[in-house]
Amino acid sequence: MEDGKNMIRQAGVSPFSKLQPVFRRLLRYPMTLIGFAIVFFFIFIAVFGPTMAPYQYTEQNLPNKLQPPSEEYVFGTDQFGRDIFSRVIVGSRDVLMVAGSGTAMAVFFGMLLGLISGYRGGWFDEVIMRLMDVILSIPPLLLAMVILFSLGPSRLNVIIVVGFLYIPMVARVVRSVVLDLKTRQFVEAARLRGEGSFYILFREILPNIMPHLAVEASMRFSYSIFLVASLGFLGLGVQPPSPDWGLMVGEARTWFYQARWVLFFPAGAIALLVVGVGFMSDGLRRMLLPGGVSNE
């Protein structure tokens, strides 16, 4: 087996171009490129959207309500005559912000818990992991609803809920990688020279987890987008008149038979973003974890 590994190493990439093969792998899968393109497109819109939007997203124009897409209103108008195009554009900011912050929170705390739990082991690990199992065993939407009912719906609370819900998944992935890494000999060598746990965790182990963490974060991000949209749809997230996509889909249900575009464009935006993030996350996995280590 050693032999095979050596062969691969010798026939493999030249040592000085660590990133070159990464990009080459990226180009080999067009889906990855499409994924990245979609995600960057939405980020661009979120940043510059409000200046590009032809109308104010709150600007009502009742005589023009429920207009089909036209030159004036590219995506048509909703029940208050607001421009759906402007609302979808401005709404991207909410989705990316809320889902993004929630993911960041989940990744940060999940990483900490996974690191400590995996490294310490023993009863501490056992307790933390069973706690994570409890959270995982409750359907996420149900749990989110319960929490938001008690906290009250607001942007911040949605972020907290998303973060909280996805901590266990991140923690589990990180822990499993830590369990593998902590028995590696470079960690043992660090123990033999008397390094403290802090150094071992953050300087020896953490850098080696980063690729896994990046892949995991991108997957959680696509889940978060979905969850944020679902909560918006249920009216538990951001409140009207915010142009939250989920909220827009929720409101559009009533008008669906008269004006399909009211539902179609925000729903399409959600779908496109989720698919884009999904492609991106697949691509990241191929690029960063070429060995095919699967996250759960």
Place this chain on the structure above:
Amino acid sequence: MNERTLVLDVEDMTVTYRTEKGPLDTVRNVNLKIYAGEIYGLVGESGSGKTTLAHAVVRYLPANGFLRSGKICLSGTDLMSLSKMEMREIWGSRISMVHQDPSSSINPAIQIGEQIAEVARIHLGFSRKEARVRAVEMLNKVHMPDPEAVAKRYAHQLSGGMLQRVLIATALTTNPELLIMDEPTTALDVTTEAVILDLIKDLMEEYNTAVLYITHNLGVVARISNQVGVLYAGEIMEEGSITQVFKNNLHPYTRGLLGCVPRVDTNKRDISLKAIPGYIPRPDNLPRGCIFAPRCDLVEEACTVERPPLVEAEEGHLTACRRFEELKKIGNVVADTRAGGSKDDKLGDLVLEARNIKKYFTAAAGLSALWQRGRSVIKAVDDISIRMRRSFTMGIVGESGCGKTTLARCLIGLEEATSGEIELEGELLPYSVAKRPPEILKKMQMVFQNPDASLNPQHPAGSSVARPLILLRNLSRKEVGDKVKELFQAVNLPEEFIERLPHELSGGEKQRVAIARAFAADPALMICDEPISSLDVSVQASLMNLLVDLQESRGASYLFISHDLAAVRHLSDWIAVVYLGRLWEIGSAEDVFVPPYHPYTEALLSAIPIPDPDVKQETIRLRGSVPSAMDIPSGCRFHTRCPRKIGAICEQQEPPWQQRGNYHQIRCHIPIEELLEIQGEGLLKKSAGGGVIS
């Protein structure tokens, strides 16, 4: 050997891979003839293209590989003219393969018998019932104990050696003309390896199969094959009969390889191993002349101009060296003798004394350990005492799973011993490394087995070496920088490697960095846990030389763990033999390697593959594999496999330690005088003039 039937005839084969950098010829202009009933041993280091060659011969290359030129005939059938479908008919029926890792070659969800039967059904058209009978018959052929029962078992219920037998049985079911074996014993213990090699040799004669046997181990080739080919960077350097290649070799590379292998009758004081400098060239960057020229010590200008062809130097003996006539005259000098290294019998100061070390593991983990306490205890190390002296190497040998690594890890504190006392320079140590103060950590360091895992992939090589200097020696920033440079120099690495990341280093270079890191603390005791096992022979030799040099210049003691008895013999002053968590024999290296020895030592020694066809080893083979440490046999722990068992006493009573001379101790029921008598002059008998170097 008058009527030899040609089975495999490969002519001028060149294998090319399409890569991102363009086509690469990984195997070039190879000619190969293998006859029925003969074993052709193909030796080469990693990266020499052995496996590619084997796969190309049977047209089993990956999608980006193809044969650029050449002809391959299997008993008159031109394999090159066949379609993929026709090849599929031949695979498994006329050609079989046995791979290195038996556990991944067998489907874990299908019964062993069924897997063999499947081959018989598909290729021989047997009915289900006939195939089943055939499967059991085949298992019997490979000396599987209780074949009927084994046929109903699954892969995870068998040991590695048994699985390898199953694979051999499967491969022989269709009575193929050609059998390709790719490192079939590399993953096994020496004792199991010896059994499997005997089996292969017997069966090949019986079945009259032609075998292409691929390995990196010269000793294995010497034991098993009729013809040998030495492959280097995709070309055959030398080919001939066993005696021709091992005794009268006519290529500097072959000589170099043989010089790298430590011998069982000499040690570090007598000779230093002759490592081959440099690295195997990559197929995209071959030298213009002879491909071995950059590493050859006989190189002259003409060698670098034109690539020498493989010529017949003697009858049946081919070499690719243009200076073979001169080599004939030089004769077979393979090792440097070391001057003035006689051993003084005075013992040095005591560095480490470990008394009655025990390490028991419980099989349960986490919370469930709370109520499983006391049940299913694995006694990995069970009452071992050793003493280590200054500037002295203690070799620990034994099969895998016998507790040698656990013992070392207990001593250094990576595992907490269950009981016992560890005393370092007179000071009693806490069990866990976490509780040991820096002054103690400094005195004991370790070199690990796997070079790929022993350096942090994200840290430059220099910083791995610098950390112990900062933590354990309190040096200033500037001193650390200088010291790192000095350490890199000491392990013969160029200064620019300080900035490199581990993935930019080869396996041997990584291990040098790991050695530098261990020496950074300037330890009194170094634990080397199989530090060279995963490396190529030429790299092994240079690392062993490095360890010897460093020991001389820095005066550290080594605890050297290895399953490679020749390496242990070469490096060690003392040798301890471990089996199932206990010591069975301990003594100076010279004493342990000559009779009388413990029957277990005897079996280990007779299993060593020695790269010298003239050495006739006695064939003492152990049955089965090491019993589980959860269920240790009563009395003498070795009695279940002991070839010299004398009776009920072995099963009932723990054997006593017997003393011979000042330091040599054996733990056996057979009296030492009797052992001496039955073991005679020893296992490593040599025929007259058989390549002993003094």
